[in-house]
Structure formats: structure tokens, C-alpha cells
Amino acid sequence: MLFRRRARMLRWLVCGRLGPVWMWKALLLFVAIAFAGQLLGVIFNKSSVQPAARSIFSSPDAQGPSLGSCQPHNHIMFLKTHKTASSTVLNMLYRFGEERNLRFALPLGYQLGYPLPFNAHRVKGYRGPRAVEFHIMGNHMRFNKPEVEKVMPADTFYFSIIRDPVSLAESSFAYYKEVAPAFRKAKGLGDFADDPRKYYDPRLRNNHYARNLLWFDFGMDHNANFSMALAQRGVAMVRRNFKLILVSEYFDQSMILLRHALCWPLDAVVSFSLNARQQKPSGIGGMSGSWVGKAAAVAGVSVRGGHSQAKTLPNLSLTEEQREKLRQWNALDWHLYKAFNQTFWEEIDRFGLSQMEQEVSLLRMRREDLARVCLRDGGKPVEAHRIRDKNIRPFQSGLVKILGYELQPGLDNTTRTACLRMIRPEIQYKDVLDAKQFLRAPAVQGQPVQQNVGRMVAAGGYFIRQDSSRTGERLVGGEAGGRTVDEGERDWDGSHLMRSNQTLMRGQDKGRLR
Structure with a gap:
């Protein structure tokens, strides 16, 4: 009797207060299905997201063919010659140095005293012979080995x-x-x-661009x-x-030789052509090659907004x-070119022509893959004024x-x-x-110096150029008469134009403004 009474009470609690049994069964079934669906969703989501999140730069193709047990070179000096694809090499x-937090021997301005022979004090942060470890040097200079x-x-x-x-x-x-006066005439x-x-x-400034320019950049008498x-x-x-002289006409082969000489991964020598000039319309005289360096002159050219005319x-x-x-x-340059072109192909013969062809093919395929991922319009270069991000517009100058x-x-x-x-x-x-x-460095009245000098109106002041190729600081204009300096305005060699009432500090902080 007592047992029956307790059974009726239990049925009353379950069915009356907590709901019928079928409801509980349905609830448990629903929870089980939801849990299984969530578990399967996580699995499928992981399998679909992981490949998309993985950068192309972390793929095995980024390393390229094995280089054996060699160690990458971190101390590198590149003599950046003019009009030779050197901007792409730089x-x-x-990239290599920035990715590995290496220290660069940077100029005070944008060139290391060019066209004067290089002097060690042109390097920003230099404190005496090998007092600071610099890893990479590569900006324009006139070569001077002792310095x-x-x-x-x-x-x-x-x-x-x-x-x-x-x-x-x-x-x-x-x-x-x-x-160059010789060209201008x-x-x-x-x-x-x-x-x-x-x-x-030969006495006129900048005429070195008109004769034996390679010979000049290597530090020799071009006249x-x-x-x-x-x-x-x-x-x-x-x-x-x-230790190695590359040839711009065989740029891809040069990159393979450089990769093996420096023991670098393949991606370190994959590049897009930088500072390439737009080819002229076919109706005007042809020109061979599209590798170029920074622009030369602003005469007759508008550079506002990155759109040159x-x-x-x-x-x-x-x-x-x-x-x-x-x-x-250019007989001295021609002899230099013939000699090192021959040396270049002797290097390729030692490397192995078949292996060179294979690695050049891999390099070009990798470049195409990266262009497809990184670049708009199928990787085709575009005019500067069409580039929306002004931080990646190339400097416009010259003709x-x-x-x-x-x-x-x-x-x-x-x-x-x-990609950037x-x-x-x-x-x-x-x-x-x-x-x-x-x-x-702090500016006048405690205001920081901006990387790009803002819009300033010079009323009766002078403009000076940092890191002038002659003296380091020289007058660029006389009485400005209210002339306006646009943000980032530069002289023909890319150096910033600044007000002369910001005096240059000497000594250890040479080149800083106060």
C-alpha cells in the first residue's frame, strides 16, 4: 500500500509539475542534435577557414629550392648605380632587413653625399669606425672603399x-x-x-650623368x-x-646568383619592377628597357598630387x-660592361645552365603568384595619380x-x-x-618634427635642403616672398625642402633639427 502511494506521488510530480515524459524525451533529443550540429560545424568551419587564413608568404614555395647548410648573409653593401634596376634591388x-630587424646605414637625407665621394659621416647615427653595427648599406653613393x-x-x-x-x-x-647641362642643350x-x-x-655640375656614369658611381675618373x-x-x-656584379639585362638570372651568394630564401629576391617609367607612344622614338631610378628634375613638370604633366x-x-x-x-663604361657581362655568364656556366633555367622558371612563377595575390589590375603598373593611397605613390619628376x-x-x-x-x-x-x-628630435617650442614637413608659408625666409650633395645644407631659394611649401615637397634628388630658421645641430646629433 505504501509502495503504491509513493509511485502515484512520483508520477504526479513528473507528469504534473515537471511535464509529461514525452516532453523530456523530446528535449533531450533536441539537445543531442544541437550539440552534434555544433560539433560538426566547428569541424567544417576549421577545415574551410584554415587555408584561407594562411598567408601565401608562409607557404613552402616562399623558401625555394634548398640551399644546403649555408647561413644567410646579414652584412651587405650594395653599390646602388644609376638607371640599372637598382631601386628594385634596394x-x-x-624588405629583408626590416623583416629581421637589421640596422641600416641610412643617409641623413636620401643619398649618401652623392655625387661627392662617400664619407662615413654621411651615415645617420655613425659614431666612429665600427662603433655601431650596421647590417645593410645601399643608398646612392659615389663609392669610396676606405670610408x-x-x-x-x-x-x-x-x-x-x-x-x-x-x-x-x-x-x-x-x-x-x-x-645635366649637356642633355639640356x-x-x-x-x-x-x-x-x-x-x-x-666637364666643369659643370651634374654633367657626370652624361658620360661614363657607371665609372663615376664606382668612384673613378669618368672624364x-x-x-x-x-x-x-x-x-x-x-x-x-x-664579390658579385649583376647585369640588369638579365635581371632574373642575376637574382638567382644573388640568392645563392647570400643564402636567402626565394621570396627575398622576388620583386615587382619599381620606379619603372611609362613607355612612350609608338609614334615617338623608341627606347629600350624600363628599369629606372628616381626622377631627376622638376623643370617643366607639375608634381602636385603625384600627377605629373x-x-x-x-x-x-x-x-x-x-x-x-x-x-x-662612354668607352670606359662599355669596357666595364663587356668585362663583367663575360664574368656574369662564366658564373652561370659554373652554376649550371640547366639549374639556372629551372630556378628562373620558379622565380617567375612565384612572381606571378604574388602579383595575383597582392596587386590590382592583374599586377600591371599604373600611373601615380591613379593610386589612391598617397603613401605608395612613386615620386614624380623629370620628363x-x-x-x-x-x-x-x-x-x-x-x-x-x-605585399606593401x-x-x-x-x-x-x-x-x-x-x-x-x-x-x-623635438622642434622649436617643444613641438615634434614631422616626417613630412606640413604646409608652411615662408615669409621672407630661405629654404634649405637636407643632405645636399655638395655641402649638406645649402640655400635653395632666396627671399621666398610668401612662397608656399606643400606637404612633402622635395628637391630634384628627393630631399625635403625646409625652412632655414630650423638650425642644424652639430656633433653627435648632426642632421637633426631644433
């Missing part, structure tokens, strides 16, 4: 790049038409080639009369001081006879347009950072590295 050095050795460690790897002097002359004429490059001495005066003995001594000097494009058309005359005019790139939208942070490094123009990249290495 971008690789900037370089004061800055760079004894185990530094030295290399440079050269180009056919005729192609180099075409690019140099297009860029420095309004800077000539109607076109062919006119100059027919009689260079009619236009060339010396050609002799075989002199040419051979110059080649011997370059061989003693540089050249009045007249330089005529670069040449006959075969005129090309031969340019080789004779030709410099092209740049736009990033693909929607990239994850890791991929976007790596590959397309960041040289001037902006140098500013980024400078800001990382050095704290900004």
Missing part, C-alpha cells in the same frame, strides 16, 4: 649592378634632361650622340681619356672590391650609328611618368604587410626605416 634589401669600411663590418658582402651603356644613356637622358639623344663634345663641359691600361685597372679595382617628352630615338657613337663616348602599383583589397594583415613592402617606393620606404631606427 627594395629587396629593405665604407669605417661603417660596415669586415665580413660584409659587396655587390653591385651594371647595364649596357647605350640603354643606360637612354634612361639617363630621359631623367636628367633638365638637370641637346634637342634629342641622337643629336647629343652625334657630337657629345659640342654639349658637354679620363680611354686607354686599355686604364680600363683594365678599373675592372681590376671593381673585381677586388665586389610633362611639356615635351624627350626624343630618345637612335640610329645604329648613333648607338655606336654612344659606346665610344617621364613613373609608374606604381595598387594593393588588392581584402588582404589579411600578414599578407597585406608583406614589395611595392613601397624607395623614398617612402627610407622614411619608414628611418622612423623605426631613430627617435624624432
Whole structure:
């Protein structure tokens, strides 16, 4: 009797107060289904998200073919010659060093005292011979080995790049038409080639761009009369001081040799063409090669907003006879080029032609893959004024347009950072590295100095240029008379224009403003 009473009470509690049994069964079934669905959803979600979140720069292809047990070189000196694809090479050095937090031997401005022979005190933060460990040096300089050795460690790897002097002359004429007096006087490059001495005066500033420019950049006398003995001594000097000389006409092969010499991963030498000039319309004289350095002159060109409008494009058309005359005019460069072009192919023979072809193919495929991921419009370079982000617009100057790139939208942070490094123009990249290495000095009345000098009106003041190639600080203009300096306005070599009432501090903080 007692047992029956307790059973009825239990049924009353379950069915009356807590609901019928079928409801509990349904609830338990629903919870089980929901849990299983959530578990399966997590599994499927992980399998679908993981590949998308993985950056292309972390894939096995980024390393490239095995290099064995060698260790990467971290002490590197690159002689950045003019009009030889050297800006693209410098971008690789900037990327490699930034990713590994290496210290750069940066200039006070944008060049290491060029066109004067390099002096160690041109390096920002230099405190005496090897007092500070610098890893990478690569901005424009006129080579001076004893001074370089004061800055760079004894185990530094030295290399440079050269180009056919005729192609180099075409690019140099297009860029420095309004800077080099010899070019400015000539109607076109062919006119100059027919009689260079009619236009060339070795005493005039910036005429070094018009003759034996490679010879000059390597620190030798570019106006010396050609002799075989002199040419051979110059080649011997370059061989003693540089472990590798690249050739811009064979850029991809050069990158493979450089990768093996430095023991670097493949992605470190994959690049997009930087500072390339827009090719002229077919109706105007042709020009070979699209590798160029920074622009030369602002005469006749508007640079506001990154949109340049050249009045007249330089005529670069040449006959075969005129090309031969340019080789004779640049005889020292021509001898240098022939000697190291031969050495270059001897290096490839030792490397193995079949292996070189395979690795060049991998390099090009990797470049295409990265362009597809990183760049808009299929990776095609675009005019600067079409680039929406002003921080990656290439500096515009001279009589030709410099092209740049736009990033693909929607990239994850890791991929976007790596892609941005590959397309960041040289001037902006140098500013980024400078800001990382050095704290900004306080300005007048405790206000910080901005990286890009803001919009200032100079009333009766002078403008000075940081790191002038002659004296370091010189007058650029006289009485300004209310002239306005736009944000980031620069002289022809990329140096900032600043007010002279900001005096330069000497001594340890040389080059800082106060």
C-alpha cells in the first residue's frame, strides 16, 4: 500500500509539475542534435577557414629550392648605380632587413653625399669606425672603399649592378634632361650622340650623368681619356672590391646568383619592377628597357598630387650609328660592361645552365603568384595619380611618368604587410626605416618634427635642403616672398625642402633639427 502511494506521488510530480515524459524525451533529443550540429560545424568551419587564413608568404614555395647548410648573409653593401634596376634591388634589401630587424646605414637625407665621394659621416647615427653595427648599406653613393669600411663590418658582402651603356644613356637622358647641362642643350639623344663634345663641359655640375656614369658611381675618373691600361685597372679595382656584379639585362638570372651568394630564401629576391617609367607612344622614338631610378628634375613638370604633366617628352630615338657613337663616348663604361657581362655568364656556366633555367622558371612563377595575390589590375603598373593611397605613390619628376602599383583589397594583415613592402617606393620606404631606427628630435617650442614637413608659408625666409650633395645644407631659394611649401615637397634628388630658421645641430646629433 505504501509502495503504491509513493509511485502515484512520483508520477504526479513528473507528469504534473515537471511535464509529461514525452516532453523530456523530446528535449533531450533536441539537445543531442544541437550539440552534434555544433560539433560538426566547428569541424567544417576549421577545415574551410584554415587555408584561407594562411598567408601565401608562409607557404613552402616562399623558401625555394634548398640551399644546403649555408647561413644567410646579414652584412651587405650594395653599390646602388644609376638607371640599372637598382631601386628594385634596394627594395629587396629593405624588405629583408626590416623583416629581421637589421640596422641600416641610412643617409641623413636620401643619398649618401652623392655625387661627392662617400664619407662615413654621411651615415645617420655613425659614431666612429665600427662603433655601431650596421647590417645593410645601399643608398646612392659615389663609392669610396676606405670610408665604407669605417661603417660596415669586415665580413660584409659587396655587390653591385651594371647595364649596357647605350640603354643606360637612354634612361639617363630621359631623367636628367633638365638637370645635366649637356642633355639640356641637346634637342634629342641622337643629336647629343652625334657630337657629345659640342654639349658637354666637364666643369659643370651634374654633367657626370652624361658620360661614363657607371665609372663615376664606382668612384673613378669618368672624364679620363680611354686607354686599355686604364680600363683594365678599373675592372681590376671593381673585381677586388665586389664579390658579385649583376647585369640588369638579365635581371632574373642575376637574382638567382644573388640568392645563392647570400643564402636567402626565394621570396627575398622576388620583386615587382619599381620606379619603372611609362613607355612612350609608338609614334615617338623608341627606347629600350624600363628599369629606372628616381626622377631627376622638376623643370617643366607639375608634381602636385603625384600627377605629373610633362611639356615635351624627350626624343630618345637612335640610329645604329648613333648607338655606336654612344659606346665610344662612354668607352670606359662599355669596357666595364663587356668585362663583367663575360664574368656574369662564366658564373652561370659554373652554376649550371640547366639549374639556372629551372630556378628562373620558379622565380617567375612565384612572381606571378604574388602579383595575383597582392596587386590590382592583374599586377600591371599604373600611373601615380591613379593610386589612391598617397603613401605608395612613386615620386614624380623629370620628363617621364613613373609608374606604381595598387594593393588588392581584402588582404589579411600578414599578407597585406608583406605585399606593401614589395611595392613601397624607395623614398617612402627610407622614411619608414628611418622612423623605426631613430627617435624624432623635438622642434622649436617643444613641438615634434614631422616626417613630412606640413604646409608652411615662408615669409621672407630661405629654404634649405637636407643632405645636399655638395655641402649638406645649402640655400635653395632666396627671399621666398610668401612662397608656399606643400606637404612633402622635395628637391630634384628627393630631399625635403625646409625652412632655414630650423638650425642644424652639430656633433653627435648632426642632421637633426631644433
